[in-house]
Amino acid sequence: MSAPSVAVIVFPGSNCDRDIAVTLEAALGHAPQMVWHGDSSLPKVDLIAVPGGFSYGDYLRSGAMAANSPIMREVVAQAGRGVPVLGICNGFQVLTECGLLPGVLMRNASLKFICRDVDLRVERSDTVFTSGYGAGDVIRVPVAHHDGNYFTDPDTLKSLEDNGRVAFRYCAPDGAITDAANPNGSLANIAGILNETGNVLGMMPHPERLADPLLGGTDGAPMFTALAEAIAA
């Protein structure tokens, strides 16, 4: 069979597109395709990554304008057909704005941009994104955002919890879910969530930034090696 094909969506103002492409290339053994937001169709792909950055300068609301780009109709359609979609940081914001994921990312409780390593508890290991980890593992990856404060209504939160759709939570180094470990005020310390079918993941932290030992850690790497294996299978 042919090598798996991965698309990275590039909006005006995306700025982690190269970072995720580098990490994906290391895991896949070949470079992903960079797809411009103005395109309205995607080639056959096995994984779509929506990268971090400031699409449209975060004007209006972070992710709001990008969610209406021509390419996003195609991303939504492919997600509906079961293609894995990974949205990181601004990508997560875009996925909530286009309705693939519920809830919203509000301004950080501190009202400040925050860039630092955080501890995350892996809540599930039985998804295409998290099979490289064990449930309950604590991994260390960075956040870098101004609007990462996850919020949703109580019914949706209950549904997320009941259906195991929280993929990652901010935690203390020992895995405890505490207020002190919550960098941005997110509801229930939510750092990343899945859609109902488990093929769409949105997360604020940047696993692609700690997948190279020279940069201070490799806890992000298993996500990409597991994804590469899953889509190659």
Next chain:
Amino acid sequence: MSDRAARPEDLMGLSDDEYDTILEILGRTPNFTELGIFSVMWSEHCSYKSSKFWLKTLPTEGPQVIQGPGENAGVIDIGDGLAAIFKIESHNHPSFIEPYQGAATGVGGIMRDVFTMGARPIANMNALRFGSPDHPKTRHLVDGVIAGIGGYGNCMGVPTVGGEVNFDPAYNGNILVNAMTVGIASTDKIFYSAAAGVGLPVVYVGAKTGRDGIHGATMASAEFDDDSDEKRPTVQVGDPFTEKLLLEACLELMATDAIIAIQDMGAAGLTSSSVEMASKGEVGITLTLDHVPQRETDMTPYEMMLSESQERMLMVLKPGREEMARAIFDKWELDLAVIGETNDSQRLLLMWQDEVVADIPVPPLVDAAPEYERPWTATPPRAVLGPDDVTAPDDLAEALLQLVASPDLCSRRWVWEQYDHMVMGDTVGRPGGDAALVRIHGTNKALAISTDCTPRYVVANPVEGGMQAVAESWRNVTAVGATPLAVTNNLNFGNPERPEIMGQLVGAVKGMGAACEALDAPVVSGNVSLYNETNGEAILPTPVIGCVGIIDDLTKAPGGAFIDEGDAVFVVGETAGWLGCSIYQRDQAGGTAGAPPPVDLDTERGNGEFVRTAIHAGQINACHDVSDGGIAVALAEMAIAGDLGADISHENDLPAHAWAFGEDQARYIVTCADATALTAAAKDAGVHMERIGTVGGVALTLPEAKPISVAGLRDAHSRWLPTYMASRES
């Protein structure tokens, strides 16, 4: 002599003599637009009229230098067909008036200077000086400046990897915001501003022109008074999203062969960019201002020429490439307009509504720019203080705890966590170390970058202080194992028309020049910011140095943290217990006095080369330069960073506090596993190195002091800044 009464109501900051020169050049009275153009071109900010005479004395050449001062930024060869392009620039006055936008547009401006030359920016740095923490404006200014720097750099996706933040009452009425950008380009793809050739299209790209920032360069060249808030309209408003698009569009166009010359529109906007291009290319430029993309209606030629709207570039293209360029800028949803043409007139001719609205010969506009050899008086030398002349603390451990918790020495984590310091995936050395370390993408090499200045030394002795700024930045780059290649400088001073201020500038430049010469670190770019005074109170003289170096194998770069129990701790360099002008003296013993520590450039170089060689040989586990707060503070920082203590002793005749807190130059703390080998290497190199202790345990124990737990040090170190910023009362 003209009829003075016939002039516009003021001379827009020009002197009477300068105005008379304009009359000679034009042979007539300038109209309002022309006077505006002369005013900004001859402002201190654009013309360097007070400093040029002295700047010419700085060393600017070396085999590594591709482009020295005079272009948008300096360019050095870093091997493998790559160049590092960098510059530091001030945005002091705007940041004091409107901290968020002032700082943000400072960052935007310096990034444009770098990508104008064909480089992708890979790192931002800064050097910030605020007033006393007790001053009612300080908290607001810190908050706004940090948010503005982060707001712009984060959105651009260029990591802000380090810098310095200091507080002193001398900046109460005039803060300093100096921003530095480093970029990487291919050596065969560097773009310059000379518009060589006639009949070529002059093309405007980027954001539309509005009425913001009009006469910003003139504002930046004047002193402040109590009404400075009224100058807020002269501050520009930044749009980092547009600049991100401009960066990508320019780099895409630069990959083609379309561009002959390119110049960003920074200070003095369309005026300085068009005049620079014409002057360097020895051509004339005719602009039809009706074609300038405008954000507001009914803008006058004067407003268009003097607007400092951000995120704009002026280019000269090869004929026939306009449509290809337009397709690229359309893709990025940016304006592109052909607004003029080059010709052989050597005049700047401005047309508007079918009329000539300005007609100025370019060579005299540039070459007849005033240049002053202003009178200066040397700063009187201060007495040298001995180690016993500065009072000892009651409790040395307590003094150290207070110092690491002080505004100038405490952790800057609160600051750099607001900067995306990791985007682009190459930040190897994160903020908080001696120098930032940024990998050259796709290679195993890294650039090391540091910004430094110790203004309390400079005010005490400008020559030594100027030397020290270069030496410390060179030392910081060395401490991560890199070889310093070149520097950029940002000379922040008061009013040069006062001889004692001019004397500070002259002294600092002399000191810098000597150090750059001795350390093979030529000055390749820079910026001068004068008139940093409010109501006649000058800032401390602050000549900031930004140093860039390279390490060929970044895996060899040591950190500044203790890493292994049992490692031997050494001080490289001699310790004489120099407390004059030290932080200890200032904060713990009643204020700065005496002469600052002398800089011996031969020793600096020798010690640095020894440390670098030992790092490359894999002999060193941790390395940290010794600067503010001396050995004790350096050790405390290494202990905090590594979460490991050390047992320190020393045998000499110095008082314990002078040994611990003295700020003698050219020193490093290094740790290693094989003390015998490193000692032998130092002996062979003729370098003074003393064993002072061993890494281990949970406490830092200094001579004649009770042990201090590392946890206690960390708590003290991390507490002040977030607590201060969270509190409301001033």
